[in-house]
Amino acid sequence: MKKVHVDVAVIGGGPAGLAAALAARSEGAEKVLIIERNTELGGILQQCIHHGFGLHRFKEELTGPEYAQRFVNLVKDTDIDVLLETMVLEVTPERKIYAVNSENGMLEITAKAVVLAMGCRERTRGALRIPGGRPAGVYSAGTAQRYVNIDGYLPGKRAVILGSGDIGLIMARRFTLEGAKVEAVVEVLPYAAGLTRNVVQCLEDFDIPLYLQSTVIEIHGTKRVEGVTIAQVDADWNPIPGTERKIECDTLLLSVGLVPENELSSQAGVAIDSITNGPIVDDSMMTSVSGIFACGNVLHVHDLVDNVSKESERAGRYAGRFALGTNNSVPRRVKVQAGNNIRYVVPHEVSSTEPVEFFMRVQRPEDDVVLDVGGLRRIRKASVRPSEMLDVKITPEQLQNLEGDTLIMQIIPQKEA
Amino acid sequence: MDKAKKSTITAQVVIVGGGIIGTAVARELSRYELDVLLIEAEAEVGWGTTKANSGIVHGGFHEEPGTLKAKYCFSGNQMYPKLCEELDVCFEQNGIMMVARTPHEMETVRLYYKRGKERGVNVQLFSQEEVARQEPNLDPKIVGALFAPEGGAVMPFELAAALMENAIQNGVKYKMNTTVIDAWREGDKKYLETPEQIIRADYVVNAAGLFSDDLARMFGDDYFSIRPRKGEEYIFDLSVKDFVKSTIFPVPGKISKGILVIPTAAGNLMMGPTGDNVEEKEDLGTSQDGFNRVFEGAKRLVPSLDARKIIAQFAGVRAASDRGDFIVELSPNVPGLLHLAGIESPGLTAAPAIAADVPGLLEEAGLQLEEKQSFNPRRAGVVRFNSLSREEQDALVKKNPSFGRIICRCESITEGEIVDAIHRGARTLDGIKFRVRAGAGRCQGGFCQPLITQILSRELDIPVTAVTKAGPGSEQVRYVAKELYDEEVR
Numbered sequence: 001m002k003k004v005h006v007d008v009a010v011i012g013g014g015p016a017g018l019a020a021a022l023a024a025r026s027e028g029a030e031k032v033l034i035i036e037r038n039t040e041l042g043g044i045l046q047q048c049i050h051h052g053f054g055l056h057r058f059k060e061e062l063t064g065p066e067y068a069q070r071f072v073n074l075v076k077d078t079d080i081d082v083l084l085e086t087m088v089l090e091v092t093p094e095r096k097i098y099a100v101n102s103e104n105g106m107l108e109i110t111a112k113a114v115v116l117a118m119g120c121r122e123r124t125r126g127a128l129r130i131p132g133g134r135p136a137g138v139y140s141a142g143t144a145q146r147y148v149n150i151d152g153y154l155p156g157k158r159a160v161i162l163g164s165g166d167i168g169l170i171m172a173r174r175f176t177l178e179g180a181k182v183e184a185v186v187e188v189l190p191y192a193a194g195l196t197r198n199v200v201q202c203l204e205d206f207d208i209p210l211y212l213q214s215t216v217i218e219i220h221g222t223k224r225v226e227g228v229t230i231a232q233v234d235a236d237w238n239p240i241p242g243t244e245r246k247i248e249c250d251t252l253l254l255s256v257g258l259v260p261e262n263e264l265s266s267q268a269g270v271a272i273d274s275i276t277n278g279p280i281v282d283d284s285m286m287t288s289v290s291g292i293f294a295c296g297n298v299l300h301v302h303d304l305v306d307n308v309s310k311e312s313e314r315a316g317r318y319a320g321r322f323a324l325g326t327n328n329s330v331p332r333r334v335k336v337q338a339g340n341n342i343r344y345v346v347p348h349e350v351s352s353t354e355p356v357e358f359f360m361r362v363q364r365p366e367d368d369v370v371l372d373v374g375g376l377r378r379i380r381k382a383s384v385r386p387s388e389m390l391d392v393k394i395t396p397e398q399l400q401n402l403e404g405d406t407l408i409m410q411i412i413p414q415k416e417a
Numbered sequence: 418m419d420k421a422k423k424s425t426i427t428a429q430v431v432i433v434g435g436g437i438i439g440t441a442v443a444r445e446l447s448r449y450e451l452d453v454l455l456i457e458a459e460a461e462v463g464w465g466t467t468k469a470n471s472g473i474v475h476g477g478f479h480e481e482p483g484t485l486k487a488k489y490c491f492s493g494n495q496m497y498p499k500l501c502e503e504l505d506v507c508f509e510q511n512g513i514m515m516v517a518r519t520p521h522e523m524e525t526v527r528l529y530y531k532r533g534k535e536r537g538v539n540v541q542l543f544s545q546e547e548v549a550r551q552e553p554n555l556d557p558k559i560v561g562a563l564f565a566p567e568g569g570a571v572m573p574f575e576l577a578a579a580l581m582e583n584a585i586q587n588g589v590k591y592k593m594n595t596t597v598i599d600a601w602r603e604g605d606k607k608y609l610e611t612p613e614q615i616i617r618a619d620y621v622v623n624a625a626g627l628f629s630d631d632l633a634r635m636f637g638d639d640y641f642s643i644r645p646r647k648g649e650e651y652i653f654d655l656s657v658k659d660f661v662k663s664t665i666f667p668v669p670g671k672i673s674k675g676i677l678v679i680p681t682a683a684g685n686l687m688m689g690p691t692g693d694n695v696e697e698k699e700d701l702g703t704s705q706d707g708f709n710r711v712f713e714g715a716k717r718l719v720p721s722l723d724a725r726k727i728i729a730q731f732a733g734v735r736a737a738s739d740r741g742d743f744i745v746e747l748s749p750n751v752p753g754l755l756h757l758a759g760i761e762s763p764g765l766t767a768a769p770a771i772a773a774d775v776p777g778l779l780e781e782a783g784l785q786l787e788e789k790q791s792f793n794p795r796r797a798g799v800v801r802f803n804s805l806s807r808e809e810q811d812a813l814v815k816k817n818p819s820f821g822r823i824i825c826r827c828e829s830i831t832e833g834e835i836v837d838a839i840h841r842g843a844r845t846l847d848g849i850k851f852r853v854r855a856g857a858g859r860c861q862g863g864f865c866q867p868l869i870t871q872i873l874s875r876e877l878d879i880p881v882t883a884v885t886k887a888g889p890g891s892e893q894v895r896y897v898a899k900e901l902y903d904e905e906v907r
């Protein structure tokens with residue numbers, strides 16, 4: 001078995017892994033290695049051929065592959081090692097990585113620091129328990145996206161999309177552009193789950209109906225999907241009798257959420273937050289296992305890749321320092337807590353040595369509110385939406401003013417604030 | 418096609434149906450110098466009830482004394498370890514526990530204990546403390562249990578595929594995607610009509626599962642019928658695999674064994690099945706109501722089960738006979754026709770024992786049996802990358818690089834294993850999923866389906882648009898991108 005020693009090993013070569021590797025290298029880590037199972041770098045962005053990436057970072061509207069390529073080019077200009085078509089099978093708490101590829105066989109990689117950047121997977125039909133048969137023609141939206149954008153095949157010609165997540169909205173437009181008919185997008189919530197921009201550009205512009213507070217209650221067909229029955233739901237998401245309607249279609253796409261891929265992390269003993277389904281991290285993006293860091297969609301599901309890059313640079317920087325042994329000692333630990341109408345906050349814990357950026361999501365939509373950052377900062381917001389991640393920065397100086405060692409993040413109505 | 422236009426082929430013994438029963442019979446008959454043909458309607462064997470059940474190798478203490486179920490279940494159980502060893506099929510002998518929630522139920526458990534003892538089943542009685550020690554996640558209210566350590570779990574589809582592979586290796590012929598649409602007798606000969614051909618046989622084994630009464634009726638045998646009874650099952654993610662060690666049964670109700678919590682041979686935990694009489698033999702839908710009943714039942718055994726960990730669901734239909742027992746007998750009306758019908762639960766367990774009786778029954782009907790010297794009970798071993806040590810994996814990849822390419826990332830299944838499955842007979846995405854479990858994990862094929870579609874297309878040398886989930890009509894992707902814009906012009 002081939003044995004390799006590196007300073008920083010990055011698992012996953014998507015935007016998170018690329019940014020982390022670059023930052024670790026700039027920080028001075030000598031041997032940085034990216035391990036990626038696909039045939040090329042770029043992660044899921046390679047199949048996101050629509051535009052709308054990089055508005056924040058590059059002040060330009062790029063496609064997914066274009067955005068990825070900017071980082072891939074930067075990596076190429078360095079001496080960062082890249083192993084492609086290589087799958088990581090195991091990470092130990094001692095930071096030994098077992099990875100396999102057809103050229104080298106099994107590799108045992110010992111790393112001073114590890115960055116987890118494995119991304120996420122899509123929630124499946126089984127997780128939803130949609131009743132009915134199990135014919136061909138049911139795909140998660142990302143799988144369909146890959147079939148169309150990478151492989152060049154169109155799964156079917158009449159589609160219903162369950163879930164109004166961004167990937168589903170994007171695929172509604174893609175199917176239409178490919179010549180297929182999208183009969184409906186069906187969403188259980190009273191509002192669209194994806195970005196408003198995508199609702200407008202992908203549904204409204206193409207006259208695709210969006211049915212809110214509705215769901216698919218049955219899939220018809222034995223060999224191939226022949227149709228679905230949809231119905232309106234009550235406040236508890238139970239179908240309302242009498243509102244059922246059958247729609248004929250040969251394809252059902254599911255866009256019902258993403259789940260961070262943390263099987264490797266759990267194996268390594270990394271503690272997982274049951275709300276984000278990602279690791280619990282401090283503001284250096286270090287997990288509960290010393291020397292193992294996490295960033296990107298493996299940490300929590302992002303809707304903008306620009307945020308992924310930012311967060312991952314932080315992880316890479318600290319991983320680099322950890323490998324070099326130059327990590328600052330931590331004077332004080334502050335726990336971060338989700339308060340009123342906050343579903344989760346990342347990072348989960350902060351020290352007060354450097355400015356820190358918090359990413360969070362709300363539980364439900366609310367207008368005219370104030371985001372209260374542990375009493376240290378108060379930011380007025382016209383509206384907050386679960387689909388739109390909030391971010392806020394705190395400086396060490398501001399953190400000094402915190403009483404106690406818990407920082408509560410909360411949303412309060414403007415009139416109470 | 419018109420009957421008259423169809424060509425006629427002949428075979429000494431024709432087995433109709435490639436479920437666990439048909440494939441076990443095929444392998445059993447391949448021990449003899451015979452010309453055997455198996456006919457299966459689906460694209461691959463094992464796609465009937467055999468692929469959709471609980472996968473439990475029952476202990477043999479449940480069944481009423483004096484029934485064929487009792488006879489074949491216990492002897493089938495005893496044959497499993499050797500059979501699975503010969504065929505290199507997973508058999509987890511993890512035991513079966515029937516638990517009592519009240520002292521009153523414990524009385525019933527004692528009756529099953531007595532029944533098992535009398536039959537020769539290895540059974541033990543557990544106190545409340547012993548139950549809690551062995552299965553700490555069970556409801557603490559459980560007062561005691563019966564434990565049968567020789568019960569276990571298999572992957573039924575894997576077993577059926579392995580039986581078929583071994584039968585073929587020993588000379589059995591087969592036709593897949595071939596439905597028997599009519600059948601009749603002329604003198605000693607039996608005729609089976611398929612959409613393409615007519616097959617003339619000396620002996621016919623009816624192993625058509627849910628449709629065994631229909632096949633019997635084609636021959637004029639209408640003295641039994643099948644009453645389909647559906648069972649829904651729900652599968653959990655591997656992350657909760659260690660919740661229970663053995664299959665947990667409640668005290669059974671009148672017609673079914675109740676809702677169970679099952680550690681499957683694949684490692685996932687499963688709960689089910691329901692038992693509902695249905696009109697349609699092919700009613701494989703799952704339902705919210707079914708889920709509610711299963712979840713409620715399972716939580717009575719293991720209260721901490723979390724519905725959010727469910728990754729898949731399915732339903733299977735039991736082919737219960739109107740006799741309430743298995744039908745294993747020569748037709749009283751058609752000489753040389755053997756019915757293996759009404760093989761509902763515990764049919765999977767019973768299959769090897771039923772099959773072992775088939776040569777004798779056919780001999781009774783006049784078939785001459787001569788043992789085949791060249792019979793080989795073993796099939797070529799299967800590589801399971803996941804179960805090898807890191808060193809073994811390393812060595813394997815160096816020998817064959819395709820084992821270094823992981824295709825299914827949830828279950829770590831390699832391209833080598835998928836190609837091997839295709840060479841052993843897999844033709845479809847479901848066939849691969851059931852054989853090597855690629856796509857059976859938590860992402861349910863989201864990542865690997867497109868890759869497996871490509872591999873099937875390459876290995877079978879068919880267009881990507883001809884790759885199916887489960888046979889003709891279930892094409893995975895229907896069109897080449899932009900094809901819908903193409904228009905015929907003159």
Ligand SMILES: Cc1cc2nc3c(=O)[nH]c(=O)nc-3n(C[C@H](O)[C@H](O)[C@H](O)COP(=O)(O)OP(=O)(O)OC[C@H]3O[C@@H](n4cnc5c(N)ncnc54)[C@H](O)[C@@H]3O)c2cc1C
Pocket residue numbers: 011012013014015016017035036037038042043044045048053086087088089117118119120121122141142143145166167170258261264295296297298302303304305308
């Ligand atoms: C189907 C889909 C479509 C999306 N569409 C959009 C969109 O249109 N717009 C948008 O802003 N965001 C979109 N997102 C979100 C987008 O994924 C993130 O913004 C960003 O790509 C996340 O980057 P990442 O590096 O964390 O994850 P990914 O891009 O998923 O990269 C993770 C990488 O890790 C690799 N990997 C995983 N496990 C292993 C292992 N064990 N060994 C080796 N390598 C491994 C994977 O192959 C992958 O390349 C989409 C996400 C998905 C899943």
Ligand SMILES: Cc1cc2nc3c(=O)[nH]c(=O)nc-3n(C[C@H](O)[C@H](O)[C@H](O)COP(=O)(O)OP(=O)(O)OC[C@H]3O[C@@H](n4cnc5c(N)ncnc54)[C@H](O)[C@@H]3O)c2cc1C
Pocket residue numbers: 433434435436437438439456457458459462463464465466467468469470471472473474475595596597598624625626627628629632646647648649690732733734735760761762763764765766767
């Ligand atoms: C929910 C459920 C749970 C169960 N759990 C267990 C368990 O834990 N343990 C256990 O021992 N048993 C269990 N069983 C029972 C077990 O699954 C069955 O007894 C067994 O699979 C029956 O196998 P078979 O070969 O008779 O039928 P099948 O597997 O249905 O095979 C019959 C085959 O015949 C083919 N066929 C039918 N008609 C024709 C035709 N005209 N021409 C050509 N081919 C035809 C079909 O396509 C099919 O492949 C369970 C059953 C169910 C439904």
